[in-house]
Amino acid sequence: MISLKSVLAKPFAKRVYKSVQKWANKPIETQQKVFQDLINGAKKTVFGKDHDFSGIKTHEDFVKRVPVRDYEAIKPYIERVVAGEENILWLGKPEYFAKTSGTTSGVKYIPITKPSIKAQVNASRNAILFYIHETGRSRFVDGKMIFLQGSPVLTKKNGINVGRLSGISAHYVPKYLQKNRMPSWETNCIEDWETKVNAIVEETVNEDMTVIAGIPSWVQMYFEKLQQKTGKQISDVFKNFNLFIFGGVNYEPYRAKFENLIGKKVDSIELFPASEGFFAFQDKQNERGMLLQLNSGIFYEFIKVEDFFNENPKRITIRDVEVGVNYVLIISTNAGLWAYNIGDTVQFTSTKPYRIIVSGRIKHFISAFGEHVIGKEVEEAMKEATINTNIRVSEFTVAPQITPEKGLPYHEWFIEFENEPENISDLASKIDVALQKQNTYYFDLIEGKVLQPLKITKIKKNGFQDYMKSIGKLGGQNKVPRLSNDRKIIEVFHQLNLIK
Structure with a gap:
């Protein structure tokens, strides 16, 4: 029996698809508007005053005033935000800090504001809606879904919620999916990963899992434990499992192993989320690359990888990027990151629309x-x-x-x-x-x-x-x-x- 939820998903998906096409078809204008909104929105912040945002009219002005920074370089500003000061990098205080463990910086606190978390949530939702619009498949919304993620338990630091990005995102699962979401809240809160995966196996083994999401290496661990428990391939355990959502790493090195564990080919959707922003999602099943999110409060700049370590490498916008070239991704966001190097390198697979693949890490x-x-x-x-x-x-x-x-x-x-x-x-x-x-x-x-x-x-x-x-x-x-x-x-x- 087809549920009302799966029926309504299709017109909703069509509406969202049309909405995205409006900005995807006007990429330069969209990014220019984002740029102006960001500069205007932060003129009265400490960072904006320090870098003469009032005098910025063009990208060239921005390049002259705001150097590329990594976390270490912007850390003095972030430390003031963490200490509870307002209007430092963005107006007011951030809603959250995404806590990450950097290899060189120790613990990092990445600010997340109301508009930036909204953009994160919308992009992850839209990735699934685009899949429904393209394939016409929506029955999976009636089954159980799992995202292997960090604990949703948040702590407070000077009145600001602190947690891992995936844990923060767990608080934004839409109401209409709450009954479908697995594992239970209690299991999701388990900190030790092996204990958590074992508990997830126990909770899900007899459920109708239709969508499974997470970083491939950790989903693989979940699948292997399921196989150890049941002696079956995943497609025999979850007969309606047909959609795998992943991000964080390239799926290709894992694909053969996954297809062997699952026992059949399943559709997949690739995402490019990070604590600093949700940058892209796979918008077509048969097109290489992910649709760059140009209308999500993020302004993008790119530096050719081979030029990056030069004294003054050229910073370009999407207007001047070329297909097949490796670029270091530089972002400015409505969470208050400015000309920020997140460390990822990307390659464009298309400029109509702008699609990217993640090609590696500038440090790796x-x-x-x-x-x-x-x-x-x-x-x-x-x-x-x-x-x-x-x-x-x-x-x-x-x-x-x-x-x-x-x-x-x-x-x-x-x-x-x-x-x-x-x-x-x-x-x-x-x-x-x-x-x-x-x-x-x-x-x-x-x-x-x-x-x-x-x-x-x-x-x-x-x-x-x-x-x-x-x-x-x-x-x-x-x-x-x-x-x-x-x-x-x-x-x-x-x-x-x-x-x-």
Whole structure:
């Protein structure tokens, strides 16, 4: 029997789709209006006065007055907001602080205002509505839905609620979905990730789960525990499960493993949320990339990755971006972040409309020898080398080996296999060739005998989970860095005896 809820979802989805098309079809004008609204809205703030917002009329004016900053550079302003001062980065006080654990900054407090949380909630809702509008499928709204997320328990700091972004978002689930949401509030509040996942398995195993969402690595853990409990593939446990929603990392390295765990192909929707804003969502099932959210109180600037570490790299707007170029994403928002580097790199797949993919992290790269290898390139190389094979990879990371016991330096790939290759050297060779095709610097270093081809080191089963647990980052929104420019992660692997 078709419910009223699933019937009403379709006209609602159509209305939202038309509304989004209005700004998507006027991208330059939309971003210009956002820019003016942000500058006008913050003229009377401490930051606005410090940077002469009253004199800003154009993007060029903004570039001259407001330098690109990361969290460390904007921290003196944020500390004043955390201390309870008003009108520092945005008028009044923020509604929330999203608490994140930075690798270099310790705990970060990212301000979230009423308009910025509203934009976050609307974007995540719209991603599902776009899927309904495109496919005509809405029956899933009658089933149970789960988002594997951090605890929704919030604390107070000088009158401002503090929590993880996913925990804050849990307070904004629409009323019409409240009965469908899983797990229970009590289970969601469990802090220890392994205990929480076990409790979620117990609560959901006999339910009609239709939508499952979360970071792929942690959803994989949930699926594996379900399989251990039932001895069945996920599609046999949840016969109506047909939609997987994910964000935070590239799904491709996990796809083969997921399809094996699930037992069938399911539709997926990719999201690009962060504590600093909800930047994009997948608007078409058969188009590569996610629709950039140009009307969400965020003004975007872009710097070419290869220019980023120059003294004065050129900052451009969407007007001047090109398809296929790697850019560092710089944002200014209605939560009071200004010319802020969130650390992600993106690539445009289309400019009509503006769609992006996340290509990596500006801090997560290997350039120990001048090769500038980024996350997207290693993921593409892995995908190309394992496609149409029985090889299944659970997780991997890459680090440089600068001082090998013998021979030339090389890139070392640390891989946890679900299904190992018969010939590990053959796989290494295929990955290496695929990486050379994508990155001319790497190709030149191999050809010039500066580097030797990459080597693979196997990691024990659940080794990456054990690593994340050892550094207190198991579950939630935490992700294993795909690559790094040093061997700090690898040192921990050795300490924990995780090398196979």
